[in-house]
Amino acid sequence: MWECPEFFALDGGHVLIWSTAGKVFWQSGRLDTSTMLFHSAKTGELDVGAYYAPKTQLGETGQRILWGWIPERRPEAEYSAAGWAGVMSLPRVLHLDADGTLRMKMLPALNELRGEALPTVESPGAVSIRFPEANGEMECSGAAAAGFDFVLTTVANGTEVLKISWLPDRHAFSANGREIALSQDETPRLHLFLDASVAEMILGERTGYTARFYGAGSGAAELTARIEGPGVTASAWKVRPISSNRLTTPG
Missing domain, CATH: 2.115.10.20 (Glycosyl hydrolase domain; family 43)
Known part of the structure; x- marks a missing residue:
């Protein structure tokens, strides 16, 4: 149906x-x-x-x-x-x-919600970003000729929220059992938003990957994003609420 x-x-x-x-x-x-x-x-x-x-x-x-x-x-x-x-x-x-x-x-207007930049921790072949209270936006890209993995986990116990792999031999992302191919001239890029219990990601402007996760009690989980692979770059920001209580307060 x-x-x-x-x-x-x-x-x-x-x-x-x-x-x-x-x-x-x-x-x-x-x-x-x-x-x-x-x-x-x-x-x-x-x-x-x-x-x-x-x-x-x-x-x-x-x-x-x-x-x-x-x-x-x-x-x-x-x-x-x-x-x-x-x-x-x-x-x-x-x-x-x-x-x-x-x-x-x-929607480009979401850029208006960007707050202060979040620090990135770089190590050989990897970039890590921590998102307190599961709040933030991230953009990252990798080298098309090299493989890389993006993994989002909870800080408390390492539970995997989502994982995405770039497969250079197929010029495609692998996500949740699906393969999302890009054209040969495209650079693999990811765009992520986090908000309390939701992760929304766009893969190469081709498809979305939305995941749910839950913190203990009524609080939001702290998350870590780790991108492993040669030539990966990432930037991240806090995201401001659209209103003081996110639902009913104008402005």
Whole structure:
């Protein structure tokens, strides 16, 4: 069964998105308006993690902005006791390449939430960044010809939140059992946002990888990101809340 299907024009082509069985997919192609048949060209996943039922809207300058639902990954008894379940994703901007490849990136307006820079710890062939209270933004890249691993873990007990590997022989990312290939002229880049119990990442502007994690009690877990491989670079920042209590206070 398809859930939340949507069909729209984008950058001279057309895109169909839909959700089914816990996954979210896209197809690009062209609509023949004389027959009203959609001729698909390419397909893929919008996100390979905890992300479902996305829908789009048009921004004030005509951007196609994608929002998704981030479900829980903890037992029902726990989120029932907490009194809430699930959160909305950050907004992502969609574009369509001439060859029908769907691209995405975080809405540039999110740069307004950047706070002070977080320190990076460099060692031979690796970069580490610590995120207190699971709060922050990070951008990193690696050498296309060399492999590297990105691992996000909790500081308290080393629990792995997510892991992504760059496979130079396939010019592709490996994430959550999926392979996300880039074109041969592209540099492997990752863009990550952390907020309390959610990690949202964009891999090479091709797909998202959203993960859930939970701290002890009502507090947020402290996390460490470690990128291992030759030629890796990373920058990170704290992220300011959109309001004083994040939900109901204007400004």
